[in-house]
């Protein structure tokens with residue numbers, strides 16, 4: 252099923268704060284989409300993602316990879332079959348967020364598609380590659396925020412704050428604490444204190460785990476039934492560029 256987009260909402264007006272039903276999301280970012288198995292294969296094979304995936308997700312002892320559709324989060328991995336990713340989805344999306352633009356809270360859905368040989372595959376993880384960040388551009392804001400169960404986005408008005416990291420109505424990132432662990436994986440962040448600028452992820456006062464865009468930083472999260480509620484906060488200044496694809500598996 253496709254995500255239904257409501258592009259008509261005005262980003263300068265308060266956004267809906269209700270936790271969305273799966274399949275629905277507000278967003279007003281600019282975006283292009285193209286199908287390119289070559290581009291997908293290039294990122295998977297040549298940018299080191301395939302090797303990292305094998306190392307982290309498919310390791311026989313401590314890999315996080317799913318077994319027959321279920322995440323291995325506890326218990327023994329003995330006698331469990333590690334599933335191997337086929338690669339990246341050919342469905343490449345490029346986002347540009349301008350000042351004031353955002354992608355409201357939503358869940359990413361798993362999608363059935365075909366690989367190069369026409370075999371059925373299913374997407375299981377979202378891959379986001381940030382193409383710029385605050386260090387190498389004018390960007391301020393635009394964090395991707397993940398909400399653990401029971402935590403919700405806070406209301407935002409779209410107001411652009413004047414002070415960096417200060418209290419603000421829009422964006423919801425004010426007064427954020429950093430995890431300081433340099434781990435862009437939302438599930439790996441435990442909420443220790445630190446400055447907003449000390450790492451790519453930190454915990455917001457509302458319990459959301461924010462990942463700050465950084466050029467070349469790759470963020471992966473499970474989608475489909477196990478997707479965490481997440482959103483991209485309002486860009487407060489400059490532009491945010493992101494590339495999106497998915498990791499696909501045999502069904």
Ligand SMILES: O=C(O)CCC(=O)C(=O)O
Nearest residue numbers: 354359394395483493495
């Ligand atoms: O742009 C972002 O930070 C998040 C994008 C996103 O959630 C999506 O593509 O589903």
Ligand SMILES: [Fe+2]
Nearest residue numbers: 357358359481
């Ligand atoms: Fe998403």
